[in-house]
Amino acid sequence: MKKWHPQSRRLFGAKLRPRSMIIIVFAMLTAYYLLFAPSTSIQVVPSNSQGSVSPPPPATGNGESDAEDQYGAIHRELWELTAEDLRDWHDPTDGEDPNDVEPGFETDGKERGFGDLGKLQHEKDMRKEWRHAYSVTSNFPNSNLIYGKTLANLENQEARPEEFSVDLKFDPDADVEYSSEKPVRYDPYPKYNSAAWKNAGYAQYFPCKGATGEPVEDLLVFKGRPRDWPLPRFGSYDALNMDPNLCWERETRLGPYGLHRQFKKVGGEPQPLNFDSVNWGDLQRMCLHRNAQRFDMNRERVNEYLNVYPETVIGPQLPEEPQQPEQPAQAQMAKRDVPLEPEPNSTPVSTNPGVVPAPVGLETSKQFTGQQKHPRSPKNPTTGYVSEPRTAILLRSYTGKDYTENDKQNIRSLISELSLRTGGQYEVFLLVQVKDTNLRIFEDDDVYQTVLSQSVPPEFRSMTILWNDDIVWKLYPKLTDPESKNVHTAQWLSVQKFSQDYPQFDFVWNWEMDFRFTGHHYHLLDKLGEFAKKQPRKGMWERNERWYIPTFHGGYDDEFRQDIEKRYGNNVIWGAPKFPFINPIGPKPPVASPSQDNYEWGVGEDADVITVSPMFNPINSNWVIANQVWGYNDSTHKSQDIPRRTTIVTQSRVSKRLLNIMHVENLRGNHVASEMTPQTVALLHGLKAVYAPHPVFMDRDWKGKFLNKWFNPGENGECGGRGSPMGWGRERRYIGSTWYYRAIPPNRLYNNWMGWPDTGIGGSQWEEKHGRPCLPPVMLHQVKNTEPTKNGHETTFELAYG
Numbered sequence: 001m002k003k004w005h006p007q008s009r010r011l012f013g014a015k016l017r018p019r020s021m022i023i024i025v026f027a028m029l030t031a032y033y034l035l036f037a038p039s040t041s042i043q044v045v046p047s048n049s050q051g052s053v054s055p056p057p058p059a060t061g062n063g064e065s066d067a068e069d070q071y072g073a074i075h076r077e078l079w080e081l082t083a084e085d086l087r088d089w090h091d092p093t094d095g096e097d098p099n100d101v102e103p104g105f106e107t108d109g110k111e112r113g114f115g116d117l118g119k120l121q122h123e124k125d126m127r128k129e130w131r132h133a134y135s136v137t138s139n140f141p142n143s144n145l146i147y148g149k150t151l152a153n154l155e156n157q158e159a160r161p162e163e164f165s166v167d168l169k170f171d172p173d174a175d176v177e178y179s180s181e182k183p184v185r186y187d188p189y190p191k192y193n194s195a196a197w198k199n200a201g202y203a204q205y206f207p208c209k210g211a212t213g214e215p216v217e218d219l220l221v222f223k224g225r226p227r228d229w230p231l232p233r234f235g236s237y238d239a240l241n242m243d244p245n246l247c248w249e250r251e252t253r254l255g256p257y258g259l260h261r262q263f264k265k266v267g268g269e270p271q272p273l274n275f276d277s278v279n280w281g282d283l284q285r286m287c288l289h290r291n292a293q294r295f296d297m298n299r300e301r302v303n304e305y306l307n308v309y310p311e312t313v314i315g316p317q318l319p320e321e322p323q324q325p326e327q328p329a330q331a332q333m334a335k336r337d338v339p340l341e342p343e344p345n346s347t348p349v350s351t352n353p354g355v356v357p358a359p360v361g362l363e364t365s366k367q368f369t370g371q372q373k374h375p376r377s378p379k380n381p382t383t384g385y386v387s388e389p390r391t392a393i394l395l396r397s398y399t400g401k402d403y404t405e406n407d408k409q410n411i412r413s414l415i416s417e418l419s420l421r422t423g424g425q426y427e428v429f430l431l432v433q434v435k436d437t438n439l440r441i442f443e444d445d446d447v448y449q450t451v452l453s454q455s456v457p458p459e460f461r462s463m464t465i466l467w468n469d470d471i472v473w474k475l476y477p478k479l480t481d482p483e484s485k486n487v488h489t490a491q492w493l494s495v496q497k498f499s500q501d502y503p504q505f506d507f508v509w510n511w512e513m514d515f516r517f518t519g520h521h522y523h524l525l526d527k528l529g530e531f532a533k534k535q536p537r538k539g540m541w542e543r544n545e546r547w548y549i550p551t552f553h554g555g556y557d558d559e560f561r562q563d564i565e566k567r568y569g570n571n572v573i574w575g576a577p578k579f580p581f582i583n584p585i586g587p588k589p590p591v592a593s594p595s596q597d598n599y600e601w602g603v604g605e606d607a608d609v610i611t612v613s614p615m616f617n618p619i620n621s622n623w624v625i626a627n628q629v630w631g632y633n634d635s636t637h638k639s640q641d642i643p644r645r646t647t648i649v650t651q652s653r654v655s656k657r658l659l660n661i662m663h664v665e666n667l668r669g670n671h672v673a674s675e676m677t678p679q680t681v682a683l684l685h686g687l688k689a690v691y692a693p694h695p696v697f698m699d700r701d702w703k704g705k706f707l708n709k710w711f712n713p714g715e716n717g718e719c720g721g722r723g724s725p726m727g728w729g730r731e732r733r734y735i736g737s738t739w740y741y742r743a744i745p746p747n748r749l750y751n752n753w754m755g756w757p758d759t760g761i762g763g764s765q766w767e768e769k770h771g772r773p774c775l776p777p778v779m780l781h782q783v784k785n786t787e788p789t790k791n792g793h794e795t796t797f798e799l800a801y802g
Contacts, residue, residue: 079133080706083125091131096801098124106722114622118729118801127802130710130733134700142230142701146738146745147752148761149226151179152771156245157224164243174220176252178772183220183252188523189421201379201386203294208287208420211278211412212264216421219520220252225776232695233707233737234547239556239693240527247774248518250754257412258405275408280415280428281462288424295424296380296387299503303660308583312667389506389606391426391525391653393418394495397513398433399455406754406786408457410516415463417521426525427505430456430464431494433487441466467494478669484630491650491674492662499659507606509653514784516750519777524694528653532610532690537602538594539564540690541573541683544615545645545718547711548693552704556693561599567716570594576686577643581634585661586686608658608687609678612694612779613739615645616720618676622727631670632684644672645679647691648726649741649781654678661685694779699736699745729802739781746780748795756789763791 102119104110117123137143169185176183191197192205210216225245237244251259263270288295306312380387393414411428418426434441434451441448448466456464472485472493479485485493495510509525517524535543542564553560564572574594576584591597618626623646629639654662662681665671672680682689702710710733713723720726725733734740738749751758753773757766762773 078136081129081132083128086128086132089128089132091128091135094128094131096124096127114624114728117622117727123729127729127732134732134735137700140701144699145228145230145701146697146699146749147759148770149229149774150767150771151181151222151247151249151774153227154181154222154224154247154774155227159245160243167243168221168223169218171220178251178767179222179249181222181224183222183249185218186221186246186520187218188520188526192423202388203291203383203385205294205423206290208290208423209283210416210420211275211280211283212262212273216416217256218421219256219417221520222247222249222252222774226774229776230697230701232550233698233702234549234696234711234739235693236548236550236556237695238550239548240531240695242523242527242777244695244776246519247776249772249774253518254406254409254413257409257416259409275412276458278459279462280412280459281464284415284419284424284427284463287420288427291423293383293385294388295390295504296382297504298382301500301503303500303663305585305657305661305664306667308585308661308664309668312664388425390424390504391507391509392498392502392505393426393428393509393511394431394498395429395511395513396433396491397430397456399435399451401455401513403457404786407513408459410786411460414511414521418525422522428463429498430460431498432456432464432466433494434466434468437469439468441468442471465498467497472497476666479630479666479671480669481630483628484671489625489628489673490671492677493666495654496659496663496666499656500663503656506656507653508656508659510650512649512651512781514782515651516746516780516783516786517777518753518775518780524777524779525653528610528612528692528694529606531692532607532688533605534603535607535688535690536597536599537589537605537688538574538597538599539568539572540602540688541615541645542568542716542718544611544689544691545617545720546714547614547707547719548691549704549707549712552708563717573683576684579632579637579642579684581632581637582684584684584686585657586682586688588686602688605688606655607653607690608655609682609689610653611647611679611689611691612651613647613649614691614719615647615679615689616718616724616726618644618646618720618724618726620722621720621724622730623724624728625673625675628673628676629671631665631668632672642680643683644676645683645689645720646673646676647679648675649739650674651781652678655687658682658685658687661687694739695776696737696739697745697778698738732797732799732802735797738778741782742797742799743782744795744797746783747785749775749778750780750783750786751789751793751795754786754788756787757791757793758789759794762789 100119101121101124102112102116105120105122106117167186167188169187171183171185174183174185197205207215223245225247256262258275262273262275264273265271306314378386395411395414411430415428419428432455434455439447439451441451452461452464452466455466469485469487472490473479475497476485476493479490483489487494492510495508499505499508539561543560548556548560550556553563570593572594575589576582576586589597590601619640620626626646627640629642629644631639632642633639658678658681662677665681671677679689681687708717711725712719713725714721723730725731731740731742734743736745737743738745748758752762753775755762755764755767755773757763767773
């Protein structure tokens with residue numbers, strides 16, 4: 001691909017049109033102050049090696065005009081200065097030694113660890129350029145527009161299509177004291193028991209009671225969005241088919257879950273509700289029982305994929321046959337468009353408990369392709385109705401955690417909105433790691449109950465599952481390296497055990513406790529699932545491996561898809577890669593070449609893994625645990641040879657099918673670090689994986705081209721590989737993002753939204769003057785220490801390096 005080298009241009013170039021004398025003088029003084037001398041080399045961010053830059057695709061008609069506001073041309077110049085321009089500039093908060101430099105460059109062939117690679121001059125230059133860009137834009141008029149938004153200045157109240165309007169219901173009693181705006185009831189759920197519902201073959205839906213003893217009530221929300229709320233920098237409401245013109249406020253959002261005092265009728269009289277007396281596990285189980293005909297309640301604990309390999313087959317094991325030499329992994333993956341011939345299905349697996357299937361030979365196991373349809377018919381023969389899929393929500397926790405009131409309110413909201421209001425379509429669990437391995441929780445029930453009562457609030461104990469290292473290590477004896485099975489590199493082991501123990505769930509959401517969503521949980525998960533289901537497999541992995549930037553890529557289903565096709569042609573991942581030690585369970589491509597498929601394969605197929613950040617290639621990315629691979633090898637392949645994908649933040653939905661084969665691969669001793677696990681296994685087995693581009697906002701008005709150069713710097717515009725923003729020393733780029741594991745906006749926005757002071761915004765006095773904070777539906781991560789703050793509190797950004 002032709003490399004693009006940006007033209008040098010002067011600080012005050014031709015794009016700066018004549019304006020008022022004040023603006024011109026201001027620009028000259030600002031530039032002189034920052035640079036002490038005029039610049040002759042204004043470049044955008046270099047990417048991979050030795051200052052070369054990958055070109056962006058042609059403009060896609062996405063509306064990003066060259067026209068700027070009255071400051072725009074000046075400001076853009078200032079945030080695009082290069083390290084050479086900034087040789088006399090220093091960030092006083094930067095403790096890095098500028099003289100501690102590793103000689104050479106990234107592509108010179110020398111083996112370097114991530115620490116040494118970060119010392120290359122090119123890496124140091126990029127860090128300095130980003131620090132300057134973020135610093136110099138801190139007080140621009142279009143910066144920090146995500147903060148301080150309230151109900152006092154809503155707009156676009158009625159800007160929504162009919163499909164969204166029908167979810168909003170007028171409530172004459174829904175008045176609030178703190179705003180003249182009137183909220184409405186929000187019902188994003190299916191039209192239960194309607195004619196369409198019955199015609200689809202579903203059983204009757206029965207509403208369920210919540211903590212107050214009354215049926216769960218729909219939430220209140222405000223129409224509109226705050227004036228000057230910025231566009232998402234990554235992701236899109238349009239792509240996910242979500243209403244962007246809703247504003248969520250804390251009392252209407254969390255009031256029913258304890259932010260306001262709740263009441264329960266006792267003897268016909270309302271009494272204050274003591275949440276410690278609520279049994280959320282029983283409420284969920286009773287709700288499920290009322291709706292039992294809607295679901296398949298009789299799944300057996302049989303993992304059909306144990307028969308994929310001779311060493312994991314149920315019954316007598318066969319001797320392994322010698323492996324034939326194969327091409328190296330890198331050569332295999334380079335041939336992305338090699339067609340995979342369809343193979344016959346394997347011998348059916350017995351589903352009767354206690355019945356041992358016949359041994360499966362090596363040739364038979366290699367022919368297990370996963371092409372067979374789901375064994376259940378559309379209508380459950382037991383009930384006579386179409387069974388709806390069920391999903392478990394696993395809230396990842398640990399002994400020693402202090403549950404704040406906000407933590408409890410958030411958990412109650414998940415149970416009410418996802419489990420009780422849906423009649424059991426979802427079920428919420430606390431999956432709690434017992435850190436003290438000396439506590440024999442599985443040998444003494446009294447010890448188990450003691451740990452449970454000491455570690456979990458009373459209301460959640462009946463929905464809690466305790467686990468420890470010992471129980472999962474015994475399950476996977478071939479994971480012999482201690483580093484391969486600690487909770488940081490193997491957090492999926494406990495999820496896999498859960499899935500083996502609770503086979504009734506079609507999907508599992510791995511849910512991080514420091515995640516907050518300001519919108520409606522059911523609406524979010526429903527839309528993420530719908531988006532993933534409609535995605536075609538053609539170009540899927542290539543779309544997955546970059547941040548979707550609407551102002552650069554254009555529409556998701558048209559310009560973005562076309563750009564991927566233009567970049568890759570037929571050289572896309574098409575089915576599972578071939579390795580002699582992997583027997584893929586996923587379906588084979590229906591045609592030999594991607595060019596023969598009109599984006600049809602995979603449409604209507606549920607995704608086996610949904611992530612909410614890109615699935616990037618960690619190889620050569622300088623991501624710190626990119627090479628944590630165990631097994632996945634033979635005499636001709638090293639462990640690090642296998643292709644893999646990873647996602648930062650493990651908040652994700654995984655299918656029963658994928659969890660089953662992850663379990664099998666771990667039984668064989670094959671493993672990769674937690675952030676890589678579901679994505680890599682899905683890749684190796686030809687399963688469907690989708691990055692769902694939820695809206696991510698930033699505290700700077702970065703333009704699309706600028707964002708793409710910093711966050712998708714790869715050769716083909718991807719965010720993995722060389723130059724990855726997830727690499728060591730590069731993660732400061734996420735400082736102003738609403739979604740990353742280290743960033744300022746998540747905590748700061750959430751504190752302000754809760755009425756807690758942070759960085760000069762929030763608190764009762766501020767709200768009396770400016771109004772009640774409200775936010776559109778936004779995913780925030782990570783949000784720590786959810787407790788009231790003191791005046792003067794400021795959320796800070798802490799990064800070990802960079």
